[in-house]
Amino acid sequence: xxxxxxxxxxxxxxxxxxxxxxxxxxxxxxxxxxxxxxxxxxxxxxxxxxxxxxxxxxxxxxxxxxxxxxxxxxxxxxxxxxxxxxxxxxxxxxxxxxxxxxxxxxxxxxxxxxxxxxxxxxxxxxxxxxxxxxxxxxxxxxxxxxxxxxxxxxxxxxxxxxxxx
Numbered sequence: 001x002x003x004x005x006x007x008x009x010x011x012x013x014x015x016x017x018x019x020x021x022x023x024x025x026x027x028x029x030x031x032x033x034x035x036x037x038x039x040x041x042x043x044x045x046x047x048x049x050x051x052x053x054x055x056x057x058x059x060x061x062x063x064x065x066x067x068x069x070x071x072x073x074x075x076x077x078x079x080x081x082x083x084x085x086x087x088x089x090x091x092x093x094x095x096x097x098x099x100x101x102x103x104x105x106x107x108x109x110x111x112x113x114x115x116x117x118x119x120x121x122x123x124x125x126x127x128x129x130x131x132x133x134x135x136x137x138x139x140x141x142x143x144x145x146x147x148x149x150x151x152x153x154x155x156x157x158x159x160x161x162x163x164x165x
Contacts, residue, residue, distance in 0.1 A: 025049055069139065069146035076129075077109040080148030082141075085117035092119065094152070095126045102128075114144050 004012070028034055029049045035056035036042045046053035072078075085091050094111060101109060111130040113123060124132055136144055 064139070064142050065145055066142070067146055069143045071143055072147050075110075078112050078147055078149045079109060079152055080112045080114070080144070080150065081152045082114040082145070085113070085115045085119040085123060087119060089117075089119075091123060092126075094123065094130070097152075098127055098129055112144060112148055114141065 025045075025048050028045055029051065031051060034045050034049065034051050034053040036045055036053055037056065037058050039055060042053045042055050045051070079097075081091070081094060083089055083091075091113075094113065098111070101107075107129075109129055111127060113127075113130055113132045114134075114136050116135045120132060120134070123130065133140075133144070
């Protein structure tokens with residue numbers, strides 16, 4: 001685009017920005033209620049999606065959730081998952097991940113799976129390299145997060161699941 005005149009570049013950039021915003025807004029229209037981190041975005045999303053939109057400021061208690069809580073200094077790579085252990089969260093992807101790591105010759109790892117739910121027993125029976133401490137809160141949760149090397153997100157199994165979250 002550098003070879004185009006300035007006014008053409010500006011017009012093209014504006015069109016690209018509007019197109020991308022329209023695409024992003026189509027995603028936000030999937031939700032029934034929206035939350036945004038600042039008043040300007042609350043206004044934009046509310047106007048452009050027609051959905052009820054509320055302010056949810058960002059924030060983490062950095063005195064509680066801090067690397068200072070880390071108990072371990074070495075050992076296996078710790079892959080962490082925190083959340084409900086239910087079918088709609090598709091947590092069985094962790095077993096697929098474990099099989100893939102093992103078949104690749106990677107054996108020095110552990111899953112730290114924090115949470116509870118109907119899939120907890122299945123995970124305990126099907127994962128060889130996992131610790132499942134259940135639901136944790138406060139300092140215990142802060143320690144668990146601090147001891148994780150990689151944070152894992154659930155696998156999305158369908159568009160319906162994405163809307164639900």
